[in-house]
Amino acid sequence: MRKLSIIAVLFALLLCAHLTAPKITAAQEPLAFWIHPYLPATELIKRFTPLARYLEDKLSRPVTIKIEKSYQAHINRVGNDEFDIAFMGPSSYVNMSGAYGKKPLLARLAVRGKPVFFGMIIVRTDSPINNLKDxxxxxxxxxxxxxxxxxxxxxxMLKKAGVSVNDLKKYEFLHTHHNVALGVLGGYYDAGGVKEEVFRQYRERGLRMLAKSPPIAEHPFVARTTLPKTLIKSLRKAFLELNGDDRGPAVLTSMKKSVTGMGPARNEDYNTLRSVMRIGTKPGTDK
Structure with a gap:
């Protein structure tokens, strides 16, 4: 009789735990996590799946990764609130917020401990060029x-130094940062523009930094404006808690090896980039 009582108590405890434990059910509508297509869709899904699974665990709600067909389509989707969570490039966020208004920001990437990144103008190490005016x-x-x-x-950066593209002998678009680095290394171009990560990769092969940009806020994660405020708060908390979570390093480096954490994000953090984009593309400034 005593054994039956113990079994009954254990069964009651297990049933209670089952009923109160957070769980993902098929009845819950998945959160749509949209990513801009900066890599092939299969690669992006692979990189961001650990983050999606982490968010599912934190929110007790399914998260589905979706890849947009183009950068502009991604900007339009976010601007029209046809998403739940989105990962955006910094310039895409600036373009989107300028066209549609700001959205709730959840976090931004931190790379090598910093939530900002830099652009570099590079030359060969044996180049006689010493400053941007050259x-x-x-x-x-x-x-x-x-x-x-x-x-x-x-x-x-060129315009701030008083050099327009019309002052150059020639300029060309090579499509990728790596092509730019290789073009300068090969002597096909006197200088080029790349992100800091690519400069680091090729520096030992014979590249030198001529100039470094002001800090630019890193890639942000954005929430749909009409999501419940409590859910936005939970999402923001989950992103920032990655920094101290045991799963954090694996989730972060899955997105990119150099990602070390998440930082808080505000709309104002992108004002430097807004100035860059306004001056860098302002009509008439290359005359």
Whole structure:
């Protein structure tokens, strides 16, 4: 009789734990986590799945990763609130907030301990060029026309130094940061614009930093404006708690090896980039 009583108590405790434990059910509508297409969709899903699983555990709600077809489509989706969570490039966020208004920011990446990143104008180590003004009459390599760090930022840096693209002997768009680094290394261009990460990768092969940009706020995570405020608060808390969670390093480095944490994000953090984009692309300033 005593054994039956113990079994009954244990069963009651297990039932209680089952009923009160947070769990993901099929009835809960998944949160749609949209990512801009900066890599092939299969690669992005692989990189961001650990983060999605972490958020599911924290929120007790399913999270589905979705990849948009283009950068502009991603900007429009976020601007029209056709998402729940979004990962954006810094310039895409600035363009989106300018066109549609600001959205709730959840966090931003921290790379090597800093929630900012830098652009570099690079030359070969044996180049006689010593400052940005020396680039008049020289050739210059940009990356993609829509790239923050391989076009908008270096173009801004040139303009601040009094050098327009019309002062260059020639300039070309090589599509990627790596192509820019290789083009300068090979002597096809006198200088080029890349992000700091790519400069570090190729520095020992013969590159030198000519100039470094002001700090630019890192890639943000954004929430839909119409999400419940309590859910936005929980999401923000979950992102920032990655810094102290045992799962944090694996989740963070899955996105990119150099990611070391998450930092708080405010709309004002992107004002420097707004100035860069405004000056760097302002009509008439290259005359």
């Amino acid at each position: 680039l008049r009459g020289k050739s210059f390599a940009f990356g993609d026309p829509n790239s923050t760090m391989s076009h908008l930022v270096p173009r801004y």
